[in-house]
Amino acid sequence: MIEIISPGPYATVQDLGRPGYGHLGVPRSGAADAPSLRLANRLVGNPESAAGIELTFGGARLRFTAGAWVAVTGAPCLLESLPAGRTASPGMGAPFWVPAGGELLTAIPSTGLRTYVAVRGGVDVPVVMGSRSTDSLSGLGPPPLRPGTILPVGPAGTLPSIIVDAAPPPGAPTNVLRVLRGPRDDWFAPGALAVLCAGPYEVSQDSNRVGVRLSGACLERSRQGELPSEGMVAGAVQVPPSGQPIVFLADHPPTGGYPVIAVLISADLAKAAQLRPGDQIRFHLG
Incomplete structure (x- = not known):
């Protein structure tokens, strides 16, 4: 134990x-x-x-x-x-x-x-x-x-022998998160994606396992009101009325009513999960 x-x-x-x-x-x-x-x-x-x-x-x-x-x-x-x-x-x-x-x-x-x-x-x-x-x-x-x-710790008697001595050291961390165009980028003013990718954005103290809250350039909308609630995925970059993006992590809600301007590629989800308050990041549109 x-x-x-x-x-x-x-x-x-x-x-x-x-x-x-x-x-x-x-x-x-x-x-x-x-x-x-x-x-x-x-x-x-x-x-x-x-x-x-x-x-x-x-x-x-x-x-x-x-x-x-x-x-x-x-x-x-x-x-x-x-x-x-x-x-x-x-x-x-x-x-x-x-x-x-x-x-x-x-x-x-x-x-x-x-x-x-x-x-x-x-x-x-x-x-x-x-x-x-x-x-x-x-x-x-x-x-x-x-x-x-x-x-409690589970039984180990049937597990295979430990054959890995050490893992290779991780590569140098980067501050770039790669994204794809989101399903609701048409809800934003022309050039909003370019603004998102111009950066930088700073990780907020309010971030947690639900999402990484960012502060930086405001992402302006071209439409008023809110969407009906729709499905969300980990890595979705959702933008509330404040215009400040949130990158959803593992405990994100299954649905949401704010438009998603971009979505992280799956390979960069772990990188987003390691961001700490005060870190500065940039987005890159793939």
């Missing part, structure tokens, strides 16, 4: 989400940076869909009541392992052993926002609608982690 001594600013259990329930008003949810969770699971021999811990701004302290193989990916941060009687400094992107009673401490990330902790066997909280993920919008799944939370 894993005891949460400190969850940091915000931490949740996440897997790859619960797709297929949008018609019931249930978001997909799941890891905001899915590639990082997939990688962490592969490093410890788990299926990519196993549940792990998503940390926001690091700062967590986890205690392992039984020895476990662990891997940490995503936003890079210093790690400290406190086994009985000694201190170790494991690295990101490689499996390492935490003995029974040992603790794992994560510092604040040097860049990025979300860090993922996978344990061999996976976090074995109850499945709700096909997923163990915490959904911050609908409230499905386990509540956000807090001091004293105990997370």
Whole structure:
């Protein structure tokens, strides 16, 4: 089991989400940076869909009541392992052993926002609608982690041997998000897409797992009023009456009534999930 001594600013259990329930008003949810969770699971021999811990701004302290193989990916941060009687400094992107009673401490990330902790066997909280993920919008799944939370770990006896020693280091982060023309770009004044891509936009403090709120040039509309509510996807760049865009993330609502001027390409969703308040980004129309 894993005891949460400190969850940091915000931490949740996440897997790859619960797709297929949008018609019931249930978001997909799941890891905001899915590639990082997939990688962490592969490093410890788990299926990519196993549940792990998503940390926001690091700062967590986890205690392992039984020895476990662990891997940490995503936003890079210093790690400290406190086994009985000694201190170790494991690295990101490689499996390492935490003995029974040992603790794992994560510092604040040097860049990025979300860090993922996978344990061999996976976090074995109850499945709700096909997923163990915490959904911050609908409230499905386990509540956000807090001091004293105990997370069970699944059995590892049938898992394949760990054969990955380390993952290649991630490439240098860029501040460009690639987008395609959205389904409602005709609701905006001529040249609005060019304004969006001229940038830069700054990430707001009000961002969360639902969406990245941006501040910058106002995107003016050519039509008044609002749309009937229609389906939304992760990566949709929705524009409320303020004219300031919002990039939807994993916990976005299944429907929305504000026009979508552009949509991120799927390859850049993880990049958007790692944006932190104060970061500046630009959009590039593909």
